[in-house]
Amino acid sequence: MQKLEGAPWEIDPYLKTGGYEAWRKCLKELTPNDIVGEIKKAGLRGRGGAGFPTGTKWDKVLNHRVQERYFVCNAGEHEPGTFKDRHLxxxxxxxxxxxxxxxxRTVNAKASYIYVNHEYAEEEANLRKAITQARERGLLGKNILGTGVDLDLEVYSGHGSYVAGEETAMLESMQGRPAMPRQKPPFYPTDFGLYGKPTLVNNVETLCNIPQILKNGAAWFTQVGTEKCPGTMLFSLSGSVNRPGVYEMPMGVTIRDLIETCGGGVPNGRKIKAVFPGGPAFSMVTADQLDLPMDFDSLKKAGTGLGSAGTIVIDDATCMVAATLKYSNFFKGESCGQCPPCRMGTINLATLMDKIERGEGSRKDLDSLLQLCGFVKGTGYCTLITGAAVLVQSSLRLFQHEFEEHIRLQRCPFQPARTGAGANA
Known part of the structure; x- marks a missing residue:
């Protein structure tokens, strides 16, 4: 995905690189079934977290018996370490x-929206300017390019919370209700989405792949990546690396290549202690697993996940109890409070983690943490509480010795021991 010259909202640089060619083909040559068929052949999987086959999702909405349908682009990105959609x-x-x-156009949506995290003020402004320019060129709005097709896009400034990025919570907030995930069933917006109608929801990166696939063909897209996960992915690389940023790499790139080739390695000669391949809601991997391929299936098989590819690197100077507490506090603050297991579970997990980090924990607290994780995992209307539990379980499983050192020393071993003079200084 190439960054263009000039202001990002200017349409001419995009047109010069073949921009909107695929859209013209969709208006004048390709049928909706042609489009869905090409996306299926490309094997594109959603880049928003679950890795669900994009063509299958589009097909379900296109062929739904209910004719009133909607489309929503989910740009409500809010997870720690994930900023690729913001970049796009x-x-x-x-x-x-x-x-x-x-x-x-493919699913014949009655109305179409782009839901943007309200914290992305500059990005939303760029998007609105770009939509205006496209409208002025006749590429959206009434009677597009003289084809008789009417289609417009509305930008919706979102709630700006982590939970609001969950697609059913996003749809609830768009209807003027609190951003809380819906009870299930029904399970998917493809059946019961905006206003209770079939709704196609895709994330930013997934949608940015579509014009390239239709312009260049499915065979072009599958030239890189893996057999089951073709194409490239944008990795948000952060934490203990020399060059944090957004990197586009083929699916299946190893964690090691991503860190060393893209990120320039770990600063100050430090060693890698752990990596979150897909953000803190997935299990960590350790330094002996750096040759794992970064794709949905390989990471799932290894007991973790790719998610939206928010890759966070942790070096050996970092206290894992403190790092786990930081993300536990994030989950606690972002819980919408709808589900009792999530509302109370995130509070209790963070409280126990804080107690251990302060040097006031006991062996019983470690048992309580694991027991609590077992109780709450998988019990919420969304995956927030499951992510919070997986974080703590992963940290305890891989770095139990650090938790035990906090209890034995009654302080964080990564901080110097406080003397009487130091305490009063």
């Missing part, structure tokens, strides 16, 4: 717009 919104908004137009 900021630098190539026209590619996203084209992907959204193709998706909306």
């Amino acid at each position: 919104l900021k630098h190539i908004p026209h590619q996203l717009i084209e992907g959204c137009l193709i998706a909306s």
